[in-house]
Amino acid sequence: MAQAMTAALDHVLAIDPAAVLLGEDVGLSGGVFRVTDGLQAKHGVERVIDTPVAESGIVGAAFGMAVAGLHPVAEIQFLGFAYPAFDQVVSHVSRIRNRSQHRFTAPLVIRIPYGAGIGAAEHHSESTEALFAHTPGLKVVIPSTPADAAGLLITAVADPDPVVFLEPIRSYRRVRGEVAEPPTSVPFGEAAVRRPGTDLTLISYGAMMPDVLDAADQLAAEGVEAEVIDLRTLVPLDLETVLESVSGTGRVVIVQEGHRTCGFAAELAASIQEHALYSLEAPVARVTGWDTVVPLRRAEHQYVPSVARIMAAAQAAMAGV
Amino acid sequence: MAQAMTAALDHVLAIDPAAVLLGEDVGLSGGVFRVTDGLQAKHGVERVIDTPVAESGIVGAAFGMAVAGLHPVAEIQFLGFAYPAFDQVVSHVSRIRNRSQHRFTAPLVIRIPYGAGIGAAEHHSESTEALFAHTPGLKVVIPSTPADAAGLLITAVADPDPVVFLEPIRSYRRVRGEVAEPPTSVPFGEAAVRRPGTDLTLISYGAMMPDVLDAADQLAAEGVEAEVIDLRTLVPLDLETVLESVSGTGRVVIVQEGHRTCGFAAELAASIQEHALYSLEAPVARVTGWDTVVPLRRAEHQYVPSVARIMAAAQAAMAGV
């Protein structure tokens, strides 16, 4: 997936003269995950910019650049280091269109690796996408495949509004797949049905998708055909595809790595029962990370939803409890 | 309510030598809402501390003080100005107990006025309590009455863990009521049933409570007896009281001023259907603020849930839609 993103960024820099990348170590060293590898050498230090260690400065400067007419792609090294920039994101980036009633806009992308599963240090394993989804004025994108990562990134840079682009760390190297050259753009607000099914709806996104698909395979072996939906963008949300599936299955399991309370699964569960209560054959189940700090390497497996936990929830849903 | 809080802080400063207050303008001028009025004159500049304009500094310093053994009560002037301190709250305040496995703790309180309804300037009307509820390791308290404001504040200062204490701005002067002297502490994790009822459960907290109670009165006039629950603390959450009520009524309307997506109402709705799907006679309804920036004075009324909107949702719930 990382390579697909590099190709997408390369493409964007080539076709959009207003595009610039900035962030800590994105240039000379190619970024902590090498997503921007080689791009400074190819496109120059004016367009691939190494910044001081200052996340609020990175986002705030990118905001100003965007208002001036550039299409900045800012990188924050890990989601756990995005919080120093939170005020810029919430109070400025997400609002300038509204506070100026379309007069000024901030078409910037904030790329942020997120999620656990590589045994990293503290603050390197967060999945707090809900914080951005709760913030009006942001689009929130989380790809799960290389083609989507590239295609959604191209859409993000071209989008007239600010986009928080969350990249699943554990998929960077592990998830592979074909990507067109140049990558084809993927629209926002269209969930992908990754697997058709009639018995149960499994909904997830980003880093959890491989495990969700594994669980679906195992369920199939048990005779349960799960429809698997990959949301791809949390804002805008393709609730239609979700509701269509639920109207057929009546049973739903939502899988999310983030903390449980007020996570995105809560939003989905609330929305599903709002619209489809009478088709539900079982409670909408949430399989989530806990309301704990993400544990470090030795206990990380206790936190991230496992295939076993997804299976247990699916079986409970099939049993109607 | 503001006066009750002043009395509670005065009491805390008197009985707890480790308590200190700090924040912008809390001393000489008594705070933007006069909640700390007179306390510096009475308890001294060492205990009621005016700080520079730097929210991250305020919270970070309070954190250090708490680890050293003090019980700091930090004030942020408005919830919209808490974001510069977000990293301190999320990455440090909420975590030190876990990252040190109980060896170090941060028993501090962060007081933050929140909510719309006084026609204030931009960034002065936020209700993003969900951001804190989503953050593991924080207790989140939102009083709706003077007695609770005082009583919960006393509990907060004595609590061994960090507490985010959100104070409803529009209730400061408008909501009045008896407060014992000295104020009686109110425990965390115990919702208050403000009105008994058997037909419908109305759940809310903080600034929305007066309107929710109004709606309940109007519903009663229409022959619908609503049970009204005031959560008082979002973390810990008294789900038991909620579920008990729902098992009786089968119909629920949750009222929350915050943005809709991933708000606390989403969490509650998701939890209620998880535990009580088969007692539901209608979808759990959410009456919320929108996924927009809180509008300014002239259009603010379009944002904050109105009694009419609460009534409409209640009537729909009674009709089972």
Place this chain on the structure above:
Amino acid sequence: MLEILQPDGSLAGEAPFSVDETKRLYAAMVSARTYDTKGTALQKQGRLATYASFEGQEAAQVGGVSALRADDWVVATYRDAAAMWMQGYPWANLFLGRTGDERGGSPPEGVNVLPPSITVGAHMIHAVGLAWGENHLGRDRVAMTFFGDGATSEGDFHEAMNFAGVFHTPVVFLCQNNQYAISTPRHRQTASETIAQKADAYGMPGLQVDGNDLFAVGAAAAEAVTRARAGGGPTLIEAVTFRVGPHTTADDPGRYRDESEEVEWRQRDPIDRVRRYLEAAGEWTAEWNAQLEAAASAEIEVAIGQAEALEPLGPGEIFDAMFETKTPQLDRQRGILMGGPDE
């Protein structure tokens, strides 16, 4: 501290402006004062939300912007109406914002002034990004950002200054040190002797000027803008001034400072000073002044009229500027507000 125009109207250095320019800037300060006085009055009548007076800070704002080209950027705060207006932001927009209407934040095309920043500190880095972006796009525009002494304590001030230093962006940081951040006096805001000297920590020039001296501010700003435009990088200017009025109409300065301070600073009024200078040069008459005041008053009344004539955002319009195109979620929410079922 750079001082050129003395309180008595005499010069202690070279005037940076011709007499005609000086008269034009004097007129601007008179307009600004008129706006300010009306702003406070309107708020008292309940026609504005809160209002933040900048009385006494006219020279700092007008002098600062005097150095800009029409297409340069201004990124300022709730207290910088004079600076914003000087750069083309209409009085009507400023009033409109103060009534509590988002459309106040939308100046005409071509006016490169962001809506006033209400959060303290975050906007300075926006000026850095704007200047950087313009530079990148091959334009020689400069950005000037206004902020207070209190704002220098925020982390974002530091990051903005540091980025400007490292990337050598064409920005002018203009700090109006008006001695207070709400109730907090300057000496409790930072232990630094001056604010100007903070520039040193970022490898940029810092200059302290008498902020009530139109000529000193104008000269310093011109030097900084010229340097920035020529690729010489950023500058920090500390304009030492005083907020004569309350923090906002919701504030009571009696709680935290002695009235004598205000009385003392009124002696150094920035407008009076230019008046004395022009008068000594035979270029000021009471009639001319009355004309200026009358013209300003009329123009500002028109602006108030425009602002108040605008109907509030209509039902559901609060959803219209969240994105270029509304998401399905916002569409649905708009539907609920407009009276549809709560679904």
Place this chain on the structure above:
Amino acid sequence: MLEILQPDGSLAGEAPFSVDETKRLYAAMVSARTYDTKGTALQKQGRLATYASFEGQEAAQVGGVSALRADDWVVATYRDAAAMWMQGYPWANLFLGRTGDERGGSPPEGVNVLPPSITVGAHMIHAVGLAWGENHLGRDRVAMTFFGDGATSEGDFHEAMNFAGVFHTPVVFLCQNNQYAISTPRHRQTASETIAQKADAYGMPGLQVDGNDLFAVGAAAAEAVTRARAGGGPTLIEAVTFRVGPHTTADDPGRYRDESEEVEWRQRDPIDRVRRYLEAAGEWTAEWNAQLEAAASAEIEVAIGQAEALEPLGPGEIFDAMFETKTPQLDRQRGILMGGPDE
């Protein structure tokens, strides 16, 4: 820049330590280097997560902490194991943390050292709060905080320095300017000529010292700690040093710097320098050194053994330290993890 002990082991000023003290600190540096070497090796074997070497920075850390009393606070980063250990944080805890185990963050009672800060910048204000709190509680403890050149760009550095200046808290800010923040060289981090001069912006003394010189760091730290304890307020010390190894074991310095830089800085190795000094004084022998190394190695192997002997947190224990008492929500979640129904 303060320099006392020259690379050749000769003195350019007065030694702040007696020979015995010097030998003790030399031994500490040898221990630190031993730990560091083993850390990198263990990571290569997959027994640690990432590891951040501090090779070349031993004098800055050991010299800094040499000035502290046992009950003073140290608030440091992922690269400051030597400083933390000097102040009582066990090697076993440091290793444990690096294996990815929260219990690494829990030093014994009485050790006033916070777990290492992984986020860059946020921890310096904690030192300010600790020092302030201790002061408030009537204790004369000092807090020393360690951070890098990169950390000075974060807004929190600014707020911490400013609070320390305004409230005159007994804190020592010790910046190890090791020339790089991951791939970013010092001159792209800030346009300030030195980091020490940033102190001026906060009304506190700033001192640049040769960070590879145990005596210079020790002398500067002693002066700063003495002043802080006596009520004289905070100090910023810039210890100019170099990160000889990679940023962490996940980093490849070849991408962003020339190896010649490393070679050059190895010449200025802080341990060698003290060795030469002691040798010249007839106080160093190869046997003594071998003994030190052997003792350090043995001690550190014990620590590794302790860390690795500890079973990982058991099922459900990840919920146990979120609060003093688990909330009902955490109890329920724990139940799910332990195999109960997913509700």
